Each structure stands twice: as C-alpha cells, then as structure tokens.
Amino acid sequence: MNEQLAFTIEVFANGLMAGVLYALVALGFVLIYKASGIFNYAQGVMALFAAMTLVGIQNGQVPFVHLINAIFGTEIHGFGWTVPSFVAIILTVFVMIGLAWAVQRFVFRHLVGQEPIILFMATIGLAYFLEGVADLMWGSELKTLTVCATESVCLPQGMNMWLETTTYEAMGYGFFIDNLDIVASIIAALLVAGLVMFAQYTKQGRAMRAVADDHQAALSVGVSLNFIWILVWSLAGFVALVAGIMWGAKSGVQFSLSLIALKALPVLMLGGFTSIPGAIVGGLIIGVGEKMFEFLIGAPFLGGATENWFAYMLALVFLVFRPQGLFGEKIIERV
Amino acid sequence: MFYREAGDFNTTYAEDQQTFPIKFDRYRYYLVMFIAIVVVPFVINDYWVNSLLLPFLIYSIAALGLNILVGYCGQVSLGTGGFMAVGAYSCYKFMTGVDIWWGGELLFRLPEFNIFFSVIMGGVMTAIVGALFGLPSLRIKGFYLAVATLAAQFFLVWLFNRVAWFYNYSASGQISAPERGFLGVLITGPSTAPWAAYLFCLFFTIICAYAARNMTRGAAGRKWMAIRDMDIAAEIIGVNPLRAKLTAFAVSSFFIGISGALFFAVYLGAVEVGEAFGITKSFLVLFMVIIGGLGSIFGSFAGAAFLVLLPVALKVVGVDFLGWPTDIVAHLQLVIVGALIILFLIVEPHGIAQLWRLAKEKLRLWPFPH
Numbered sequence: 001m002n003e004q005l006a007f008t009i010e011v012f013a014n015g016l017m018a019g020v021l022y023a024l025v026a027l028g029f030v031l032i033y034k035a036s037g038i039f040n041y042a043q044g045v046m047a048l049f050a051a052m053t054l055v056g057i058q059n060g061q062v063p064f065v066h067l068i069n070a071i072f073g074t075e076i077h078g079f080g081w082t083v084p085s086f087v088a089i090i091l092t093v094f095v096m097i098g099l100a101w102a103v104q105r106f107v108f109r110h111l112v113g114q115e116p117i118i119l120f121m122a123t124i125g126l127a128y129f130l131e132g133v134a135d136l137m138w139g140s141e142l143k144t145l146t147v148c149a150t151e152s153v154c155l156p157q158g159m160n161m162w163l164e165t166t167t168y169e170a171m172g173y174g175f176f177i178d179n180l181d182i183v184a185s186i187i188a189a190l191l192v193a194g195l196v197m198f199a200q201y202t203k204q205g206r207a208m209r210a211v212a213d214d215h216q217a218a219l220s221v222g223v224s225l226n227f228i229w230i231l232v233w234s235l236a237g238f239v240a241l242v243a244g245i246m247w248g249a250k251s252g253v254q255f256s257l258s259l260i261a262l263k264a265l266p267v268l269m270l271g272g273f274t275s276i277p278g279a280i281v282g283g284l285i286i287g288v289g290e291k292m293f294e295f296l297i298g299a300p301f302l303g304g305a306t307e308n309w310f311a312y313m314l315a316l317v318f319l320v321f322r323p324q325g326l327f328g329e330k331i332i333e334r335v
Numbered sequence: 336m337f338y339r340e341a342g343d344f345n346t347t348y349a350e351d352q353q354t355f356p357i358k359f360d361r362y363r364y365y366l367v368m369f370i371a372i373v374v375v376p377f378v379i380n381d382y383w384v385n386s387l388l389l390p391f392l393i394y395s396i397a398a399l400g401l402n403i404l405v406g407y408c409g410q411v412s413l414g415t416g417g418f419m420a421v422g423a424y425s426c427y428k429f430m431t432g433v434d435i436w437w438g439g440e441l442l443f444r445l446p447e448f449n450i451f452f453s454v455i456m457g458g459v460m461t462a463i464v465g466a467l468f469g470l471p472s473l474r475i476k477g478f479y480l481a482v483a484t485l486a487a488q489f490f491l492v493w494l495f496n497r498v499a500w501f502y503n504y505s506a507s508g509q510i511s512a513p514e515r516g517f518l519g520v521l522i523t524g525p526s527t528a529p530w531a532a533y534l535f536c537l538f539f540t541i542i543c544a545y546a547a548r549n550m551t552r553g554a555a556g557r558k559w560m561a562i563r564d565m566d567i568a569a570e571i572i573g574v575n576p577l578r579a580k581l582t583a584f585a586v587s588s589f590f591i592g593i594s595g596a597l598f599f600a601v602y603l604g605a606v607e608v609g610e611a612f613g614i615t616k617s618f619l620v621l622f623m624v625i626i627g628g629l630g631s632i633f634g635s636f637a638g639a640a641f642l643v644l645l646p647v648a649l650k651v652v653g654v655d656f657l658g659w660p661t662d663i664v665a666h667l668q669l670v671i672v673g674a675l676i677i678l679f680l681i682v683e684p685h686g687i688a689q690l691w692r693l694a695k696e697k698l699r700l701w702p703f704p705h
Contacts, residue, residue: 125676140666265485269483309490315483319474319479
C-alpha cells in the first residue's frame with residue numbers, strides 16, 4: 001500500500017477523533033440553544049470548571065484555599081485524603097447541577113424576554129465569572145487528570161499498540177492512533193445516543209422538546225419552563241464534564257481547555273444551532289477538514305499552524321452559500 | 336435648578352442643530368476640553384500617562400469604532416483584536432518604509448512615513464481589510480456573523496505571526512517602534528515625554544469622537560440605524576444595505592485601526608501579535624461598548640474609562656492596600672468583571688450612557704419629582 005496514502009488515511013482518522021470531541025462540546029451548546037434560545041459562550045469554561053472541580057475533589061483540595069490563606073493568614077493545604085474517581089464524578093455532577101440552578105436563578109431568570117445578543121453577552125460575563133471562580137477555588141496551575149474506574153482500569157494513555165501492529169502486518173504501515181481518542185469517541189457516541197433516547201422517550205425529554213418548539217405553547221399545557229431550563233443547563237453541565245474529562249486527560253487541566261468553546265463555534269455554524277445531528281456531522285467535518293488542510297496544504301505551503309483559523313474560514317465560506325447551516329431550519333424573514 | 340433649557344433660545348438653524356443644545360452641557364464640554372488640552376499636559380507624570388490616560392484614550396477610539404458597528408449598525412463583531420493588529424502592523428510597515436518584492440528582487444521601497452501619516456495609513460489599511468471581512472455580513476446575520484468575524488480575528492493574528500515580511504524579518508517575531516517625532520517632538524520610542532504621547536493620542540481621540548458624533552447623526556448614521564432596527568424594512572424604504580453595511584465596517588475599522596496603531600506605536604512600543612491583539616482584546620473592547628452603552632458616543636468613553644480604571648483600582652486595593660498575592664487579585668478581577676457585566680445587563684441593558692441620561696433628566700426636573 002502506498003505510504004503517502006496510508007499516512008493521509010491516518011490523518012483522516014485522527015481528524016475524525018478530534019471531530020468527535022468538538023462535536024461533544026458543540027452538543028452542549030445545541031442543548032441550551034434549542035431549549036432557551038441562549039447561545040451559551042460559557043460552555044467551554046463550564047468544561048474547565050467541571051474538570052478542575054473533579055481534580056480538586058479527587059485530590060482532596062480545600063476550595064478557595066489560596067483566598068482563605070491570604071485573608072486569614074492560615075496555612076491550610078488540603079483535607080489530606082483522596083476520593084476515588086467514581087465518587088468524585090458523582091460529586092462533580094451535583095456541583096454542576098447546583099451551578100445550573102444558580103445560573104438560572106440569579107442570571108437568566110432576570111433576563112427573560114431580552115434580546116438574544118444581550119443573553120449572549122451575559123454568557124460571556126458568566127464565562128469570565130466562572131473562570132475567575134474556578135481559579136480562586138482550585139488554583140490556576142496546570143493539573144493532570146487521571147480517571148480510574150477501579151484500581152487498575154484507568155482512562156488509557158498513549159497510542160494503541162494493537163492497532164499499529166495489526167495494520168502493520170496487514171498493510172505494511174502501522175496506524176498511530178491514541179487510545180484515549182478511541183475511548184473518547186466511544187463515550188461520545190454513547191452520550192449522544194443517550195441524549196437522543198432521553199429526548200425521545202422520557203417525559204422530561206418530551207417536555208424539553210416542547211419548550212424548544214414553542215415556549216408559550218409549552219407553558220399553556222403545563223410544562224414548567226423553570227424546571228426545563230435548569231434541566232437543560234444541568235445536562236449541558238454534564239456534557240461539559242464529559243468533554244472536560246476527555247480534553248483534560250488528553251492535555252492537562254488548564255486555561256486553554258476553555259478555548260475549545262471557540263472551536264465549537266464553527267462546528268455549530270456548519271451544523272446549524274438547532275440540530276443535534278448537525279452538531280455531530282459539523283464536528284466531524286471540522287475535525288477532518290482542519291487536519292487534512294494542515295497536512296496537505298497548511299504545513300507544506302503556508303508555514304503550518306493553520307488549524308487556528310481554518311475552521312472559521314471554512315464555516316465563513318460555507319455560510320455565505322448556506323446561511324442557516326447544514327441542518328438548520330430555513331430562515332424566513334418578514335418585515 | 337441650573338441644568339435646563341429654559342431661557343436658552345435658538346435663533347438660527349445652526350444653533351438648533353448643534354451637538355450640545357443646552358448651554359450648561361456646552362460649557363461643561365468646553366471646560367473638559369480646556370482641562371484636557373491645556374491643564375492636564377502640565378500636571379501629568381509617567382505613571383498617570385502610561386497606566387491610565389493613554390490606555391483610556393486609545394481604548395476610547397477602539398470603543399467608538401466598535402460602537403459604530405455594533406451599536407449603530409447592529410453588526411456584532413468579535414474581530415476587533417485582529418483589526419487592531421492590522422492597524423499596528425500597517426503603521427509599523429509605513430513607519431519603516433514599505434518594501435515590495437517580486438520574484439526575489441526588491442521592486443521598490445516607499446520612503447519612511449511620518450508617524451502621523453503612518454497612524455492614518457494604519458487606519459486606511461484596516462478600513463480596507465474591515466470592508467473585505469464585512470462582505471459576508473450581507474448574507475450572514477446575527478450570531479452567525481459574530482462567529483464569522485472570529486475568522487478575521489484568528490486569520491489575521493496567524494498571518495502576522497507567520498509571514499515574516501510584516502515584522503521586517505526580525506529574529507524575535509516582534510515589531511518595535513523606532514524613535515519618530517512629529518513637529519520636532521519625539522512621539523514614539525522609550526525616551527518620549529509623557530505629555531507628548533498624551534497630546535498625540537488626545538488629538539486623534541478628539542478628531543475621531545467629533546467625526547463619529549457627526550457621522551452618526553447625519554445621513555450615514557441614520558442609514559446604519561435603519562439597518563440595525565430592521566434590515567429588510569430599511570431595504571424597502573430605499574437604504575442600500577450593501578453600502579450601509581460596508582461603510583459601517585470601513586468606518587469602524589478605520590477607527591479601530593488608528594487605535595491599534597497608537598496602541599502599538601505610542602503606548603506599548605513593542606508588541607507580539609498573539610499576546611497584544613488576541614481574542615481577549617476583542618472581548619475587552621466589546622465589553623467597553625456594552626457596559627458604556629450601545630449606540631452612544633459618550634458611552635464609548637464611559638465604558639473605556641470604566642474598564643481601564645477597574646483593574647488599576649482593584650490592584651491598588653488588593654495588592655497595595657490589603658497585601659494579597661497578585662495572582663489572587665487577578666482572579667478576583669475576572670470574577671468582578673464577569674459579575675459586573677451580568678449585573679449591568681440585568682439592571683441597565685443600555686449601559687452607563689443610559690444611567691447618565693437618567694441622571695440628566697433628574698437634574699433637569701430637580702427639585703420637582705416629575
């Protein structure tokens with residue numbers, strides 16, 4: 001088999017894996033946008049916050065320890081215990097639900113009926129706020145995240161040896177794919193399937209779709225908007241936690257984690273803000289597109305690092321021809 | 336008692352249409368100008384200029400520009416940082432002489448521009464780039480447009496990072512302003528007198544504010560506002576959306592380019608593009624516009640002043656007064672800025688400008704409640 005072709009396929013596969021993670025973040029956006037019309041810029045920071053909380057709980061850190069030490073002059077370092085991953089994840093989920101409640105209660109309840117752009121700005125404010133709180137709570141240094149189900153079964157690191165040896169034997173070229181990426185793809189696929197099932201077959205899911213369709217009609221048949229919004233923000237928090245675990249395990253828990261939110265934006269533009277399948281397909285297109293562009297054109301001709309802007313340019317060009325995105329609802333404008 | 340239009344009669348159209356129709360407003364405006372131009376240059380020192388006045392003036396210009404685009408024309412842009420970078424790099428190229436290469440040979444080299452004209456050229460080049468990135472706004476609207484302008488932000492930063500021609504092939508990849516003067520007074524470089532830098536920026540700020548104020552209440556501004564309020568309706572009553580949107584992008588980018596050029600040449604002196612003109616800068620200027628007040632000239636200044644003063648004030652209180660470590664204060668600053676933005680949006684979505692308007696209304700009626 002042609003070496004160059006095999007290498008291209010490998011880049012393609014890696015792009016797909018990256019695309020799955022983009023789709024995962026984009027999914028959180030779509031959930032909130034559909035149900036409340038809020039374009040939640042803070043999704044990336046929520047992922048950061050969730051990952052930091054998880055690490056903090058695992059390591060038994062005292063929240064706000066630096067602040068407490070600075071104010072009272074104490075020398076607290078930590079509780080001195082470690083919490084198993086499984087328990088820590090459940091605790092973090094509760095924290096995210098609490099966060100969803102607080103966001104709903106203190107921010108968006110007061111902004112009902114405002115223009116979408118104002119709501120968007122509010123989420124940018126929320127992103128700053130959460131980032132500051134996360135740093136104050138757990139400290140801003142780079143943290144490593146290891147999640148283990150039991151003593152020995154952890155989220156895997158490194159490349160997949162099995163895949164490399166089998167493909168090498170079969171085709172004369174060993175594929176290089178991270179274990180973590182494979183696991184992340186499977187988990188993301190499960191999560192998406194779970195969310196779709198939840199939306200289709202449960203009472204709350206049906207109420208959620210009703211709210212997404214028409215707020216007033218949903219209110220008139222007795223759906224509690226307040227509850228649905230908290231539910232949706234909690235779900236988005238949960239998706240953020242999963243995304244945070246995956247990205248955190250891949251490249252450490254640090255500020256740059258929150259920037260994946262920016263990467264999810266072109267994904268959304270491609271897929272349309274209101275479509276769950278759109279988010280997934282868009283994520284895959286962006287992931288594959290930017291890896292292939294970097295490999296085929298960016299690195300040889302343009303001096304590399306084109307991943308920074310390619311996704312946006314692709315989305316921009318795409319939107320000029322199809323302003324509502326791939327699966328978005330057709331925009332009808334009236335005076 | 337003293338702030339009202341009673342007894343203030345206008346006898347000509349020019350008087351009726353002037354920017355400050357109320358006498359008290361007019362005199363206050365003259366007083367502010369007098370203090371800014373005549374008094375301040377004699378009493379300021381290096382600290383005041385570099386940590387407060389220069390950033391305030393420069394960000395005011397950027398906020399004015401963005402306010403024209405977002406507040407008056409309703410096109411949300413997240414590309415401000417990238418456009419500021421265009422201003423800074425064009426200013427640098429014109430300051431050091433633009434060299435055009437073709438096929439490995441030097442075709443020609445423009446003479447080095449005076450700093451004043453370099454800054455203007457920074458604005459002009461940014462206006463061209465801005466209009467180019469404004470083209471998609473004819474088909475893309477709302478959030479989609481906001482995200483599309485992110486393409487400008489990331490692409491431009493990448494471009495200035497990768498193409499060595501823009502930073503004259505310097506080893507560090509930075510651009511640093513050489514010493515240049517205007518009318519015999521040094522404006523850029525490390526040995527600039529504080530008052531010279533201040534007056535240079537003040538001049539541009541006044542000109543920009545004057546231009547913005549008069550443009551927004553003239554035919555151009557009315558077209559922008561018609562597009563903002565409902566673009567289809569505006570099109571039907573005869574506003575050309577192509578021209579209105581592109582002029583808004585061009586004018587706004589011109590201002591932002593000038594502020595970027597001043598930010599680099601006068602304020603910082605040397606910049607690294609990703610650090611100085613990253614996405615955070617775009618958000619910072621956007622916050623200034625929102626907190627100050629969308630669609631208000633005064634609001635641009637108020638927002639810039641607020642967000643320039645806030646970190647300085649927090650640092651003085653937190654680090655110097657309470658003695659906390661700087662990183663904790665920096666994090667607290669994030670929390671406070673975020674909370675303030677949310678608070679402003681909840682309590683007063685129209686920003687500081689609206690508070691000011693309410694205060695003026697109260698003053699007019701005082702001492703009566705209605």
